[in-house]
Amino acid sequence: MSELLQLGSVNQRPQPPKREELTLRFSDAAVKELDALRTHYPEEKACVLPGLWIAQREYGGFLDGEALAEVAYRLDRSYAEVEGVATFYSMYNTAHRPGRHKIEVCTCLSCHVNGAYRVWDYLKSKLGVGHGETTADGEFMLEEVECLDACDRAPVIQVGDQYYGPVDDAYMDRLLDELRASPVNTVVQMADSIVAVQVTGPEREAAHR
């Protein structure tokens, strides 16, 4: 049924957030890191991608509307533009809130012919979720991804910073146990690593002092 019939009066359309209404969550360190990144490029717009990585870290691994709005506000871009950039790239978590760990299984060519789908089907049935879904305990999100370009270790998976491979069912059992036991949120950790490699050593230190 068309939304026209479902949505009530025209006055109920949600409005774009006003600047004064935004809750800004970037920590001081994040603001400093973004400021350092501004000096790397001749135009501020280039900070959108690194800015989204910072936001993904600051917002617990999920880029919801508020996260996107904050990036837009800080870089003086329109909300729609930042949402457009974030949803283009597969590593920004905009569609689904990830669990504490995002298990990305490569099923592309070399991995494919080396049994990647076996691993994928095993994980799906073990965790009870499908592509883009998170386990009920919030621990693991599962995603099928395209080539991770580490084909000599096929089949390869990525969890946070780390590539693992070649994996098989037993390997996955061990890895999942390790991840469950680890206190780290690897989704947030990966975002942090990615921010850290883009600011220089001295800039990073100054921001986190």
Add this chain to the structure above:
Amino acid sequence: MGEYKLLLEHSHDPAYATLAGYQAKGGYAALKKALGMERQAIIDEVKASGLRGRGGAGFPTWIKWNGIPKDKKGKHYLICNADEGEPGTFKDKQLMETTPFLLIEGMTIAGFATQGDAGYIYIRGEFVDAAKALRKAIDEAYAAGLLGKNILGSGYDFDLYIHLGAGSYECGEESALMSSLMGERGMPRLKFPHVPLPTISGVWDRPTVINNVETYTCAPFIINNGGNWYASLGASTKNSRGTKIFSVSGHVNKPGNYEIEFGTSLMDLLEMAGGMKGGALKACVPGGSSVPIMNAQQCDGAIIGYEEMAEAGSMVGSGGCMFLNEHTCIVTFIWRTAQFYANESCGKCTPCREGTKWLLQIMERIRSGGGRSGDIELLQEVCSQIDGRSFCGLGDAAAWPVAGAIKVFRDEFEYFIEHGRSIVQSAESARMLPESPVVAVS
């Protein structure tokens, strides 16, 4: 001919990724030498070397460097395309993780030759380890006066930045990479002759050199030993000089990166990688998923060189070489290839956006047993409506594997369509398709 470890010579030595270890093995001698040379002389050495772009296009590197305006009227930029995304390719990963200083020194040399003010290494978001290694190395270089202001007292200033992507194969396309670097969606930009070349107006409308990781890492060796020396490698081929790292994977016993001199035979490469695993050789995709697939017969006698591989029916491409054994279902393999391109299509132009998805849907239908007579012709026609009609090379790259596989393995397609199952019973071909994970719409 055969294996020749030029770039990868010290790849297994962890110290080589540190400044001290790198310099201990002769690192930065080339930059010192280059800083004392005339800029044009550096470019002339690269010309003499015959170096061609190692990312996949094989474009003569000296032409790009030489195309940057000599009279400088504003900023010049260099970009390193480290968005290694071509399936089957993992050479840049190893280079960045284990020989980061080769890249840094190479870019600095290129920067000096082209009066570059700053360089950006655009690394795909997944390669966190590679980025970490480069971060450490760049910080060390700055601290030692090898980057930044007045490098080695020469008066040359050069900054080098790291910029991470976020998951998009299209950003490996040079103009889409520029869009992404500038903070936009990774969609490609107009090309010559619609707009000036990137060397005239590239990123932020400034003269820009864009080269692949491997290309830059050749520069120190060319400067140290001279272009002619580099050109002596691969001299048996028509026009392919130097060495090339091939990433060998698939059904081989020792998958990995193998650096070979141009002119080496494809079968020798297979032998270096420990030979076939689990069955006889059936097919090879020698240069990344975008190049036409070869059957065993075509592989036999194929020589690795840009012109030579074309004669053999395929391409050098990125050097991502996948060998497939006799238990591989080609139809299933091509289905997965089609899924890759449909997921990675940026959406800008009609043929790629709609065509890659249509190809995928047809392949899914065939795989699920719903193939109909006329499907092969339909696939071929859809491919011909994409090839050469799209905005950038991704469209061509999506069409070639399908069209190429039909040309070489038509009987497999016919069998699958007629019988509703593969001619080869493998785990992959037998697997039912539960859902199609094309990029999710929220």
Add this chain to the structure above:
Amino acid sequence: MAAVASETVNLVINDVEIAVPKGELIVESVKRLGLEIPIFCYHPRMKPVGMCRMCLVEVGFKQPDGSVRKMPKPQAACTLPAQDNMVIFTDTEMVHRDRKGVLEFLLINHPLDCPICDRGGECPLQNNTLFYGPSTSRFIEVKRHAHKAFPLSKYVTLDLERCIQCGRCVRFTEEISGDSELAFRFRGASMQPSTFELRDFTSKFSGNVIEICPVGALTNREYRFRARPWDLETKPSICLECSNGCATWFDYRVNRLVRVNGRTNEAINEEWTCDRGKFGHEHYNADNRLTVPLIRRGDRLEECDWPTAYAAILSAFGVGGDKVAMLAGSSLSNEGAYLLNRLFHRKFGSANVDYRRTAHTLPPDEAAGNAPTAIADLELKPSILVFGNSPADDIPIIFLRIRKAWFKHGARVVVAHHGETEADSFADVVLRYAPGTDADLAKGLVAARANDAAGVAQAAAACGVDESRIREAAALLGENTAIVTTDSLLNSASGADAFRALRQLGGELNRYALGANDQGFADLGLVPGPDGRGTAAILAGCADGSIESLWLAGADPFAFGDRATVEKALEQVGFVVYQGTHKSEAMGFASVVLPMAEPAEGDGTYVNAERRLQELRAVLSPPGEAKAAWRIGAELALRVGMAKPYFGAKDVAAEIFTQVPAFRGVAFGDRLN
């Protein structure tokens, strides 16, 4: 526009040789030969992108030996600049195959909506498919599904299944209106244009995306399912919702307005509209239109005939002199205003006529000469100062032109206002002064240009803007600056002072009127002069009884002052003529009601903000007995023996041309003297 000698290059198009300006896009060059290349994503007023691939042509280059070497791939004509020795083929078998291929790709996911799609009948996708497309479909897979009939705003409906991802709407909000409210999200076959989280599309220019969308993905919500284009008649018209006077197309059916579209007028609106205009004409169809004259008997208004109404009016205004007054509403035509004004001055002997609605006014000698810069010329100004108004609200299409000056020509822009404006997003300097301190800031800018440090410091302290900012802004202004102000500035007590200061800045000082024909009234002299009362004095006079009869000529009295003042005036004054188009609250105070026709229901001429005289020809007939204002004025003039009969608005216009100096010798479409 200055003529620039451009280099020409020699092309061959379909074996015909032709010289064209170097760099001209091939898609335009072929038009010189009467050829047309089909397009979707290309739009001549926006940067070409080459996305849809519909315009692919074969391209070759003439070689020194005379042969033609074709490029290996076909090229998009919409992005290809003309070069010497280029050889273009638009009619080959490959080109036909490619067009068919692109259309096939566009149609595989396109829903079979034509029977329920408003675009049907005026749809580029339909047309191109008919000419160039496949006649059947070979697509047997599942089409993609997405939001249909989604209310993106109260004006725009979004249907994402129909979208062909041409990007025109996204590029419009980025390049033309500048709000960037639409962007593509997701990628590949899922790519779709959207507002942020599909929230309200609040752009003040949102209606334009409906017109430039080549399919029915963005449609007019008010027009939805109202008509099929082949049922509609279309006549050219002019929008009178503000003073810009944009050209429009008035679509109607059986004497009823159906919709308004933009019409090309390079001098004013190029081809754009604003939402106030495009969606602001529903009052033509309102239920409360006045259709018969009414006269008050006791405490009720009863229907009467025109002679009765006229007699009552002439009797009540016969006392004349200072005891009568008229307030004119901004969409009266020149003809209506001229005749009514003349009736007041010559028959009633009264100078109490005014149209101005601002809190304060300028003295007559300062009010003249107030729009030196033509709208189209604004685009070429190297610097622009926007002072004391929000142009996207006051003068929307002029706002687009200011933005174009920046976006296309690199103009430097300074915005000085006490509130936020859309122009802030591209201004070089934004000077946010405290409300009421406009004159201080203007004086500060003058001081900065004169290197008067004390003056700048004083201004900064008074208006709350940093000294350095004032200096930064002043440095960008000079003799070639266009200063853009509107009558809004006269709502400030110090507005007149501000104008005086701005005059000292040099450059071209523009004070654009706000109401549709306010500028025409100014040039026709609908102001009181030294002997008469202005708006405020008229309202005061009504309240204290010194004015006995008030004529509201197409005027909403509540727009002329604050509510309390106006209510008191209307209650106290003895006799009120309500000459209007719709029933309203003010009608409750009327003694006589004259039903007036809407502007498009009669011929009329109007003067826009830049003093351009424009002609509007009648599109509809007025309902019931409603009459155009000029006809009311003419009939009254005849009754009092003041004039010969006028048989049409153009007779009145002809008289204006001879009697009013500003209009002498001016042709329609030109600016007044």
